[in-house]
Amino acid sequence: MYSTKTPTLRIDEADLKCKNGCGFYGNAEWEGYCSKCYREYLQKQRSQTECNVYGQGYDLASSNKNTISAHQKYEEKKVQQEKKYKLLNISFRKPVTKVQGYQELLYELTKDNPDLEKVKTDNRDLIAMIAKTPVERDVRKCMHSFIIEILQNKDVKRIEELSEITQNFYQVFAKRLENSAKYADITPEIKEKLLDYVERYAMTLLYRILFCPPFTNDEEKDLAIQKRIRQLNWVSGKNLECRIHETSSEVRELVYTSITDLLNMDSAKAPQEKLSCVIYCCRNIFLMLQQSVGGPASADEFLPALIFIVLKANPARLKSNINFITRFCNASRLMTGEGGYYFTNLCCAVSFIENLTAESLNMDEKDFNAYMSGERVPANTWESALMICESLHLMCEDITLLDEMKAKTTEIMTEALNLKEKMLQFQEEMKSEVNMVLDKTPLLITHSQRLPTNLDCEDIESYQLPPPIIPQVCPTTINNSTPQNDMRISLIEDCITPSPTFDFPSFIGDDSFDVSKAEDETSLISLDTQSDFDTQQDKSTNELLVSTHLNLPCSTESEQEDYHGFTVQGSNIPTIPCSTGDLSLNSTEMDCENYTSYFHNT
Amino acid sequence: MNRVDLKVVLLGNAAVGKTSLVERFVNERFNESLSYQNTIGAAFAAKQMQVNGKRLIMGIWDTAGSEKYDAMSRIYYRGAKAAIICYDIIKSNTFQRAKFWIRELRTVEEGCKIYICATKNDILEHGAVPSPDINVVETYAAGIQAKFFITSSKTGENVAELFNEIAQDFMSDPNNVQKVEEVIDISNESKGTYCCQ
Ligand SMILES: Nc1nc2c(ncn2[C@@H]2O[C@H](COP(=O)(O)OP(=O)(O)O)[C@@H](O)[C@H]2O)c(=O)[nH]1
Ligand SMILES: [Mg+2]
Secondary structure (H helix, E strand, O other): OOOOOOOOOOOOHHHHEOOOOOOOEOEHHHOOEOHHHHHHHHHHHHHHHHHHHHHHHHHHHHOOOOHHHHHHHHHHHHHHHHHHHHHHOOOOOOOOOOHHHHHHHHHHHHOOOHHHHHHHHHOHHHHHHHOOOHHHHHHHHHHHHHHHHHHHHOOOOOHHHHHHHHHHHHHHHHHHHHHOHHHOOOOHHHHHHHHHHHHHHHHHHOHHHHOOOOOOOHHHHHHHHHHHHHHOOOOOOOOOOOOOOOOOHHHHHHHHHHHHHHHHOOOOOOHHHHHHHHHHHHHHHHHHHHHHHOOOEOHHHHHHHHHHHHHHHOOOOHHHHHHHHHHHOOHHHHHHOHHHHHHHHHHHHHHHHHOOOOHHHOOOHHHHHHHHOOOOOOOOOHHHHHHHHHHHHHHHHHHHHHHHHHHHHHHHHHHHHHHHHHHHHHHHHHHHHHHHHHHHOOOOOOOOOOOOOOOOOOOHHHHHOOOOOOOOOOHHHHHOOOHHHHHHHHHHHHHOOOOOOOOOOOOOOOOOOOOHHHHOOOHHHHHHHHHHHHHHOOOOOHHHHHHHOOOOOOOOHHHHOOOOOOOHHHHOOOOOOOOOOHHHHHHHHHHHHHHHHHHHHO | OOOOOEEEEEEOOOOOOHHHHHHHHHHOOOOOOHHHOOOOEOOEEEEEEEEOOEEEEEEEEOOOOOHHHHHHHHHHHOOOOEEEEEEEOOOHHHHHHHHHHHHHHHHHOOOOEEEEEEEOHHHHHHOOOOOOOHHHHHHHHHHOOOEEEEOOOOOOOOHHHHHHHHHHHHHHOHHHHOOOOEOOOOOOOOOOEEOOO
């Protein structure tokens, strides 16, 4: 039973605060304002409606076409009036509310009330059982007359009197269930359920009217106790002599659960629902104490623990809720049963908190005052304990996260090692395969091929020229540069790449020209000039050369020795394209593909 | 729903034996090994009882004994029909505290019957001397129209008698009888007990 109760989320505090943002708690009953702001808001509304009275009257008189909206307006006004009365009755009380007033209010309370629908669906079986029987009619009648009585009296009677009316109704109705002939053939269990249903339904319906009504000082008390609890936030479990092992995660969870249970009390509507929130909370405290003490806890451990939970929960509208339960929960339930016991303990806890002194915490007066004024902040406050809990929580989460990350890292590491091994293996394989292929298919020059570079040359004859000559030193070819030879060379030159096509017959002996520099764009120009030199046969000085070949940089004396010369044959070495065996190429390609596919797979 | 007809509160100093008394009465055991105990807490217990052919459920409220909660004890005994005020049979200071609660109850909760209970009677066998003297307490009890029981939770002596007396007294009041439902079938009767459940 305890385990099925899962903690629900705590209501955001902002939702409870006054719409005006004044810092006080608001109330749905006051349209989300706190009592003070609501009063002001109503005042404003009232002055506005007063201004509109003429206009509205005129509207009604002049056009009847808009009757529906007019009716709505009337209703709205009625509601406002109701609220106005409710507020004004602090100063003066209307003896009797108008007859239609409560009918309208009842309609408004019943209409679109999700809580009421929930009560109905929760008791679906019961309603179905008594449907269309005299029992149902009687229950309905009793309930209706009670609700009307409350609505009629809500502005003229004090809350204590309303409580009396309610308790009286419970008693009378219980007696009626026992004694009336109408209920004769109903089992006691069903009677209990009926009693419970009637209480639940009526109280849910009247919740807005009876919970923390503006004509009581409940709200001030709520704020007072809230402030008090906030002031006491330094009180630790040790101060209260309660044995809670805050370091145990199970205990911590139970502390949180019981705090949540207690906080849920404010959102519950019917008094017995609120009471069951208290019961859940207390049962969880017992579970927690059992964990902490190591055995069943008794009242001596329970009360301090409950005080501790109340201090740490600081429930919203605590006093209002307690008062609502005290006033409107069936007294027979509240006085005797388990719920009653726990509720009484809650009241005790609140009373203890209200009257808490240095003595009740076994503390020095001076210390107590120092803590109360906030001068001193003990290390072992619940705030810090909570923070520690929070941090412990975070740490636990982080540890699990780290564990996960560690697992992932090791996984990655093993995979990386795997990959490395695979890569090495692959490398080895590749190497051996390449070697194998190389062994299988040695580099063979199958056929030479000249790459035509001069696209303008369409002379096919050049291809029909004899294969290249094996280079050999032949001084005659250099020196005897006959016109035919020249012609022939130039013919060859046209067909091959220009870079190695230098022919410097006149310079060979002198070693005076740096040919390596001829690789740049000026090579052709230089060639031209060289040919000039050639024809002139002018053995000019270096200085002259430099001056004429302005584009030839660094033609310095130091480089002269480096020149080794070119032979015509050397320059004519054709480019030899080589191709290796096609078979082996294919196989390596396949391997590559396999490898990539391996990566895709992993 | 667990209907409880009669609320009984236990009052007394810490460690005088209140919890043990409830344990003995409700579960008929004393200081037993914790592993046998299936209750999560022993602060509230309800026990079904039978008096003159009528059934009633007694709710027994244990209280925290520490003096710092004395101010709240009023909240506890509100609506109680009976109060068992315990004191340790050999500790006179606990009896002084008992007298304090009796005065409180008399002024605040007039409808509450008072039962004075001297606990741990079994230790007298080992040569301990009751303090105050039993006669003194008896005279005091008679003076305030309270009943006096000398019990031992260890042996179970007088424990059932004490609670039965409370039930009897409750039923003998005609105002209370009306509220208690008649036993429909006595043969079907079982001594049901539930504790904090
Ligand atoms: N010998 C003996 N010891 C008892 C008796 N009743 C209680 N005790 C012991 O008194 C101590 C306090 O009892 P407890 O029931 O916890 O007292 P409480 O604080 O009043 O609830 C425990 O160690 C019990 O074992 C009794 O009848 N006889
Ligand atoms: Mg105890």
